[in-house]
Amino acid sequence: MDSVIIVVSDTCASDPSKDATGPALQNVLQTNNNIVYVADDKKAIQSAVRHNAAKYALVVTAGGTGFSPRDTTPEAVYELIDRPAPGIVTAMLVESLKITPLAALARPVAGTIGHSLVITVPGSPKGAVENIQAVLPVLTHAIKLVSGESSRDLHSSAKSSADPATAQQTVVAAISTPTKLCPHHGHGKGLKFYGSAQRPRESPFPMISFEDAYKIVMDAAAEPTLRTDVALFNAVGRVIADDIHARVDVPQFRASIVDGYAVLHSDCPGILPLAEVVTASKDTIKLKPGTCVRITTGAPVPHGATAVIPVENTTVAEEKDGKEVAIKIHASGVGAGDNIREIGSDIAKGSCVLAKGTPISSLGGEVGLLASIGIPAVRVFEQPVVGVLSTGDELVSVDSQVCGSQVRDSNRPMLLAALNAAGIDPVDLGIAPDKEADLLRSLRYALSKVNVLITTGGVSMGELDLLKPAIEELGGQIHFGRVNMKPGKPITFATIGETLVFALPGNPASASVCYSLFVQPCIDKLRGHAYEHRHFSVAISRDVKLDTRPEFQRVHIKFSPDGPRTESTGFQRSSAISSMVGANALLCLPARTDDVQELKAGSHVPAILLNSL
Numbered sequence: 001m002d003s004v005i006i007v008v009s010d011t012c013a014s015d016p017s018k019d020a021t022g023p024a025l026q027n028v029l030q031t032n033n034n035i036v037y038v039a040d041d042k043k044a045i046q047s048a049v050r051h052n053a054a055k056y057a058l059v060v061t062a063g064g065t066g067f068s069p070r071d072t073t074p075e076a077v078y079e080l081i082d083r084p085a086p087g088i089v090t091a092m093l094v095e096s097l098k099i100t101p102l103a104a105l106a107r108p109v110a111g112t113i114g115h116s117l118v119i120t121v122p123g124s125p126k127g128a129v130e131n132i133q134a135v136l137p138v139l140t141h142a143i144k145l146v147s148g149e150s151s152r153d154l155h156s157s158a159k160s161s162a163d164p165a166t167a168q169q170t171v172v173a174a175i176s177t178p179t180k181l182c183p184h185h186g187h188g189k190g191l192k193f194y195g196s197a198q199r200p201r202e203s204p205f206p207m208i209s210f211e212d213a214y215k216i217v218m219d220a221a222a223e224p225t226l227r228t229d230v231a232l233f234n235a236v237g238r239v240i241a242d243d244i245h246a247r248v249d250v251p252q253f254r255a256s257i258v259d260g261y262a263v264l265h266s267d268c269p270g271i272l273p274l275a276e277v278v279t280a281s282k283d284t285i286k287l288k289p290g291t292c293v294r295i296t297t298g299a300p301v302p303h304g305a306t307a308v309i310p311v312e313n314t315t316v317a318e319e320k321d322g323k324e325v326a327i328k329i330h331a332s333g334v335g336a337g338d339n340i341r342e343i344g345s346d347i348a349k350g351s352c353v354l355a356k357g358t359p360i361s362s363l364g365g366e367v368g369l370l371a372s373i374g375i376p377a378v379r380v381f382e383q384p385v386v387g388v389l390s391t392g393d394e395l396v397s398v399d400s401q402v403c404g405s406q407v408r409d410s411n412r413p414m415l416l417a418a419l420n421a422a423g424i425d426p427v428d429l430g431i432a433p434d435k436e437a438d439l440l441r442s443l444r445y446a447l448s449k450v451n452v453l454i455t456t457g458g459v460s461m462g463e464l465d466l467l468k469p470a471i472e473e474l475g476g477q478i479h480f481g482r483v484n485m486k487p488g489k490p491i492t493f494a495t496i497g498e499t500l501v502f503a504l505p506g507n508p509a510s511a512s513v514c515y516s517l518f519v520q521p522c523i524d525k526l527r528g529h530a531y532e533h534r535h536f537s538v539a540i541s542r543d544v545k546l547d548t549r550p551e552f553q554r555v556h557i558k559f560s561p562d563g564p565r566t567e568s569t570g571f572q573r574s575s576a577i578s579s580m581v582g583a584n585a586l587l588c589l590p591a592r593t594d595d596v597q598e599l600k601a602g603s604h605v606p607a608i609l610l611n612s613l
């Protein structure tokens, strides 16, 4: 997951089986990491590079570096680079020139984008491999420097890896070794990794209300500042970064709203000779007063015509050889402008069509509107890079056989899928064991990759619940570690450096509910959308027993002609993920009091609408 090869080629983008360069580069880099295919299109290349640079320590693009008109990789990458690396370029050119004078025609660029090193190499397998081999001896060193390690610590190791064979080994190590972003150390609650006898027997974290916890999360989420252009078909879920004004009128010409006859409205009713025929895509003609022009929906209304009469309000007055010669217009009271879409009447040139902060929905309205005014790529706010890490010795991946007390890691696929559906391309950080050193290594690695880290498990009172002390060990600040809610009581929210950390409870229904209530709104704010939970009130369809904690019960809301009705999704224990199946809302039940132990069927309770399919 630490390096990525982006193959830039129209051919390979439409048929990756034709690619030999990606596998050749995988071989020399000794990784089986992702190969991404992208067409020779500057915007598409930039989008792929930008996105992958946020996730990978090393991005190698192959192809599009020559002189043909569609070769735009160097220009695309150059515009994104924060700091150029001309030395890497020189090293590649010097070595390539020893092999062929044609290397003088290559136009490589290299440099850093954030914490990622980006290198462009030619598209041929041979050229690509030769170029990467030329820089292998310095690649490890470069990757570590770019990801934030001190150059002094690295100096000696760079010397020792000067031959390509050793270099190949060390590159592999560098792109898979966690790097440390956050050097500060424990100044929080003084949590430590305790032995079982010394661990606190009471949580040191105050139990705060859901409302207070929500406010803390949303206050910690900064408004976005970075902007990027995305193609319309990739824009769903993104948020408009700047007001968009129409640069054209829609329609750009006076267009007919119906299939019928263009006329001068004062000529109606009456019999009018048919002068011409216009269909959509024809040029605008001129109407001679006292005649009519047959016209189709959307076609340009002739100059001088003031109305279009639907075909249903006409008959043929005269025909010749099966063709219309004169038309009888029956319609009376025809007004100027009837059935004509005037220029700019749908969208006026200069008007603000989408305001900053508007989310682009999957319903098609925003995308369709932008397409209609000739905007193929839209400026949106950058999204945070979000990663998901499961923790627990007992966990095995979903495709494993389970034995004994092993448990399938269902939280990670669940959260990765939810993020995907929300338009985020998440980083899968795998499973970390409940061992201090391993957990710290996984967290450090995660911190080097993401802006928002979601972990599940290990936040409660067990001897292997190590997340809270680990966060403090890494210098993080825990903003809350217990919330008075069911499910989700031990949810923990922290910041480590700039990274927001949601340490969600391991119980699957708790993890899912906490994701919807806290993580999703936070991510939406980070990408520019002023998200608000959608509250409504609903009558419960059966008696509900109240818990000692305020409870978010998973329900399915059915919208019937008599209004919304609730149906429980079944057994509500927080280990039972089945309680989320079919859920489209959470009932917000109050905590039980001495006076009120249950709510009767028919009582109205507040609810929160979840994102549903």
Ligand SMILES: Nc1nc2c(c(=O)[nH]1)N[C@H]1C(S)=C(S)[C@@H](COP(=O)(O)OP(=O)(O)OC[C@H]3O[C@@H](n4cnc5c(N)ncnc54)[C@H](O)[C@@H]3O)O[C@H]1N2
Binding pocket: 390, 391, 392, 394, 395, 407, 408, 409, 410, 411, 412, 456, 457, 458, 459, 460, 461, 462, 465, 487, 488, 489, 490, 504, 505, 506, 507, 508, 510, 574, 575
């Ligand atoms: N003495 C106390 N015990 C517990 C308390 C408490 O206040 N005092 N809180 C309970 C509550 S409430 C919850 S919720 C859980 C939270 O547990 P943890 O976050 O510490 O999670 P684990 O102990 O690691 O695991 C709990 C449970 O969840 C399963 N799990 C974990 N990760 C996954 C995953 N990725 N996929 C599927 N299932 C997962 C794990 O196997 C356990 O069964 O603590 C209570 N205890």
Ligand code: MOO
Binding pocket: 485, 486, 487, 488, 489, 490, 505, 507, 510, 574, 575
């Ligand atoms: O708070 Mo826990 O999620 O109820 O089991």
Ligand SMILES: [Mg+2]
Binding pocket: 457, 458, 459, 460, 461, 462, 464, 465
């Ligand atoms: Mg636990």
